[in-house]
Amino acid sequence: MLRSSLERQLNILDYALSSLWRRRLKSLSIMLVFAAVIFLLASFQMVTTSLSQAAGRALARAPEITVQRMVAGRQETIPLAYLDKLSAIFGIRKVVPRIWGYHFDASNGANYTVMGLDPAVMPLGESLNLTLAEGRFFTDSEKGKAVVGQAIPASMGLADRRTFSLFRPDLTLKPFTITGVFAPGTELLTHDLIVTTLADARDLFAIPPDRVTDFCVYVANPAEIQTIARKIADRLPDTRVLTRPQIQKTYQVVFGWRSGFGSICLLTALAAFAILAWDKASGLSPEERREIGILKVLGWETADVLAVRFWEGLLISALAFGVGCLLAWIHVVYFGAALFRPVMVGWSVIYPPLALVPNLALADFLLIFAFTVMPYLAVTVIPAWRAATVPPDSAIR
Amino acid sequence: MLIELQQVTKIYNQGRANEVKALDEVSLAIAPGSMVCLRGASGSGKSTLLAIIGCIFPPTSGKAAIGGKPLSRLPDRFLTIHRRQFIGFIFQQFNVLPELSVLDNVTLPLLPLGVPPRERRERGLRLLEQLAISHRKSFAANQISGGELQRVAIARALVNDPPIILADEPTAHLDTRLSKEFMKIMAGLKAAGKTIVITSHDPLVTEHAAVERIVDIRDGRIHVS
Numbered sequence: 001m002l003r004s005s006l007e008r009q010l011n012i013l014d015y016a017l018s019s020l021w022r023r024r025l026k027s028l029s030i031m032l033v034f035a036a037v038i039f040l041l042a043s044f045q046m047v048t049t050s051l052s053q054a055a056g057r058a059l060a061r062a063p064e065i066t067v068q069r070m071v072a073g074r075q076e077t078i079p080l081a082y083l084d085k086l087s088a089i090f091g092i093r094k095v096v097p098r099i100w101g102y103h104f105d106a107s108n109g110a111n112y113t114v115m116g117l118d119p120a121v122m123p124l125g126e127s128l129n130l131t132l133a134e135g136r137f138f139t140d141s142e143k144g145k146a147v148v149g150q151a152i153p154a155s156m157g158l159a160d161r162r163t164f165s166l167f168r169p170d171l172t173l174k175p176f177t178i179t180g181v182f183a184p185g186t187e188l189l190t191h192d193l194i195v196t197t198l199a200d201a202r203d204l205f206a207i208p209p210d211r212v213t214d215f216c217v218y219v220a221n222p223a224e225i226q227t228i229a230r231k232i233a234d235r236l237p238d239t240r241v242l243t244r245p246q247i248q249k250t251y252q253v254v255f256g257w258r259s260g261f262g263s264i265c266l267l268t269a270l271a272a273f274a275i276l277a278w279d280k281a282s283g284l285s286p287e288e289r290r291e292i293g294i295l296k297v298l299g300w301e302t303a304d305v306l307a308v309r310f311w312e313g314l315l316i317s318a319l320a321f322g323v324g325c326l327l328a329w330i331h332v333v334y335f336g337a338a339l340f341r342p343v344m345v346g347w348s349v350i351y352p353p354l355a356l357v358p359n360l361a362l363a364d365f366l367l368i369f370a371f372t373v374m375p376y377l378a379v380t381v382i383p384a385w386r387a388a389t390v391p392p393d394s395a396i397r
Numbered sequence: 398m399l400i401e402l403q404q405v406t407k408i409y410n411q412g413r414a415n416e417v418k419a420l421d422e423v424s425l426a427i428a429p430g431s432m433v434c435l436r437g438a439s440g441s442g443k444s445t446l447l448a449i450i451g452c453i454f455p456p457t458s459g460k461a462a463i464g465g466k467p468l469s470r471l472p473d474r475f476l477t478i479h480r481r482q483f484i485g486f487i488f489q490q491f492n493v494l495p496e497l498s499v500l501d502n503v504t505l506p507l508l509p510l511g512v513p514p515r516e517r518r519e520r521g522l523r524l525l526e527q528l529a530i531s532h533r534k535s536f537a538a539n540q541i542s543g544g545e546l547q548r549v550a551i552a553r554a555l556v557n558d559p560p561i562i563l564a565d566e567p568t569a570h571l572d573t574r575l576s577k578e579f580m581k582i583m584a585g586l587k588a589a590g591k592t593i594v595i596t597s598h599d600p601l602v603t604e605h606a607a608v609e610r611i612v613d614i615r616d617g618r619i620h621v622s
Contacts, residue, residue, distance in 0.1 A: 008511035015508055022496045294492050297453065298506040298553070299481030301474060392453045392480075 012304060016311035027312075030277070031320045037273050038324025038372045039331070040339075045364055046332040047340055055251040057185065059244060063096070063216030064225050066242040067232060075240070077211035082236060086215060089235065091228045093220045096122050097212040099201035103166055103194070110155050113193045114166075116201020122216070131190070135180030140197050147180040149190040166194075169206045176200070270372065278379045289390055296392035309384030310377075317373040325368065398464040398483060398560040398592055400427040400450055405459035407445050407617075419445040421617040422459065429560070432583065432593040432607050437614035443596040444565055446614065450594060451563045452480040463561070481506065485554030489566035491546045493553070495539035500525065502538050503552045510557075524552040528582070544575040551582060562586060564595040568602055576601045583607065 020027045067086065069078035086095045099116035118140040138145035156164050158178075165173040182190035202209065219228050229241045292305055331337060407420040419442045427433050427450075435443040449456050452468055455476065461468045463483055468476065486492075493502045504512075504521040512520070525531040528548040533541050538549060547567070554562055564583070568576035576599065584607035587593050595602055603611055613620040 004511040006511075007513055008509060011508040011511060011514075011517075014514070018497070018501070290492075291494055294494065295505065296477070297451075297480070297486055297492075299477060299557070300509050301477045304509045392477075393448055 008304075009307070012307045013311050016308045016315060019308065020312055020315060027316060031316050031323070033273060033276070034317060034320035034372075034376065035323040035327070037270050038321055038368065039327045040269065041267075041371060042325045042328035042368050043331050043337060043340060045368055046328055047337045049364060050332060050337075052252055054187075055189075056248060059189070059248050059251070062244050062247065064219050064222060064244050065217035065229050065232065066247075067215040067217055067236070068213070068240045068242070069238055070240050071238070075213075077207055077213055078215065078239070080210050080212060082239075083215065085236060086217060086232065089228065089231050091220055091224050091231075092217055094121070094218040096216040096218070097198065098214050098216050099198060099205065099207060100213045101201075101205055103204070105156070105166070108155055108157075111192065112152065112155075112166075114201060114204060115193060115195045116198045116204075116212075117195065117216075118198055131183055131186050132180040133183040135178070137195075138179050138197060140199075142179075142197065144174075144176050144196075144200060145179045146176040146194050146196045146200075147182065148178055148195070149182050149193040150184060150187055151191045152194060153178070153181070155192075166204055168204060174200070174204045267371070270375065274375050274379045277376055278383060288387065292387060292390040293392055296390065302388045305388035305390075306384055309380070309387060313377050313380045313384065314373075317376045321369060321373050324372070325365070398429050399462075400425075400561065400592065400594070401460070401462045402426070402446075402449070402456075403460040405446075405449060405456040405461055407442075407449060407454075408457045411457060419617055420449070420456070423614075423617070423619050424459075425612065425619060427592060427594060429592050430587065430590050431609050432587045432595070434603050434608045434611045435594065435596040435614055436598050436603055436611050437596075438598070441614045442617040443614045445617075447563050447565055447594065447596050450561075451484050451486060452476040481510070481557065483559050483561050485557065485559040485562045487547075487550050487554045487562065487564040487567050489569045491543075491550045491570075493538040493546060493549055496537055498534065499530065499536050499538060499541065499545075499549050500534040502549055503556055505553060506557050520556055521552070524555055528552050543570060544578070547571060547575065547579055548582075551579075555586070560590075561592045561594070564593070564597075566597055566599075567595060568597060568599045573601065580605045580607065 067078070067082070069076045069082075080097060083095050083097060086092060096117060099114075101114055103112045103114045104110075105112060119137045120140055132147065133150070135147070137147055152164075153159075158164060162178045163175060164178070165175045168174050176194070176196065182193065196204070198212070201207075202212075207213070217228070217232070219225055225243050225245065229243050232239065233241045295305060296302075331339065402423055402425045405420055405423045405425075406418065409415075409417045409419055421442075423442075423446060425446075435446060437443040448454060449461055449468075450463075452463070452471075453476070455461070455469050455471060459469065463479065466479070468479060471479070494505070497505075500518065500521045503524060504517040507517045507520065522531060522534065525534055528551060530541075530545050530548050530552075533545055538546065541549070550567075554564075562583070568579055571579060580602060583593055583595070584605070587607050595608075597603060602608065
């Protein structure tokens, strides 16, 4: 009984395949349009996953808590004197002062991120060199040294030169020598980054010697991050306390929001395709009507004809799903998601050309499957049922 | 296999403005292994009668039975199962699927029965050899002649080995030679014990020696001759 049932389904599948082949032009055109829609949706999903994973990797070494000072709702420099107040809070392992800001380079229209810190006082200072593709991190005693992101030398047109200058606010030039370049794996955060000593950053931005832009706070027990953040906020009410999980979440939300916005636009395309599929599936041609009539006269049941239609829909959508996902993978991995990169990566002049390698889980594929194949099968099932109920006498009229 | 119709009436579009009474209290019995010709003008109701015998749809009223099994109240699914078991159809227009191969057309009725591909092929080839068109087995149906198409349609009607063969105006599109050939095949099937019902007004059919009985149908009623 089971064997006969299986043979029957295999026979029907065989017929569905031959039916698709007989209408290969129509089948191929539907499959290609469907694959294009899946390609767009899957690309968005893969880019989001890649960027979230890249952000996660890059933020793994970020400070657990960042403390900034707020005045009139805007960020201000924070007095170095706060360092002692912070260090006194139980559970805090280390407090590292930092200067962090943007520098607009009018000559090439690019915005660089400049960060001043003392690597020697950072808890993971000795491992910072591991984030470099070449060179080394400077020491605090060195003057005019910088570690830069991958894009900086090319953006400034340095060629083989290792020195560059940036304008101070009074338009005098501040020279730097490059001691290291960040690794490509950290590009999401370091692509446009210039890291220098606290003193050089203070000099570049003309920040008073008793001030920095923020403090990086490292805690003894990572499980206590939220508690310590709350303590800091209580003790220094004029500060804004940002935790690493919050920043990670912000990245996820930003990428998720952009992906969601794009997905909504693409779902409109999917809906249009679904309407097209419905229209195509419900408009039976005289030949199709006659074919179903013949099959039914020859002893095919309504369920058999429905199964043929179901297999046809499943084969088309599965093939489109495979082709769409494969093209999306190629688009994301080998072409760096060229279609969506500006939308997803941000508003920066220097877009990070980071290598996107989505580590997709089964859940991602199921999500794409649920948003594409399932609606296709759903919108074709009623027309398929209507087709299957064509009376057998339509073949002999 | 005995075919019995008692007081069978068929009304299309019942209760609507375009209601048509195609059959009006028709009673008929066809003995197993006989060949009967239903003769009548276009619109006389002979195709409707053939469709009821062929379990394509039930009568509006009256009783229809094949081999003692009543068909009148059967739902569509059971009519299909009866049709699959007992009936082989040959159509006026042949009704083959033009892009399918000859062999695939012949074996179409075996697909929903779950017959494995190898057995399907063997059964189909055996019939094509019997009907002398096995050399065309791989040709698409739209690449062969009318006479060959007719034999494909016969092979398809026989592939399930049904006890009853129904043919609707089978010679309407055939020349004299092919019509005679068709009737010769039908006579052979009758000799093999099949019950054959043919609708036709072609003298080559109605006057053939193998036809035991002609049933004249006019305006949905039977006139036995």
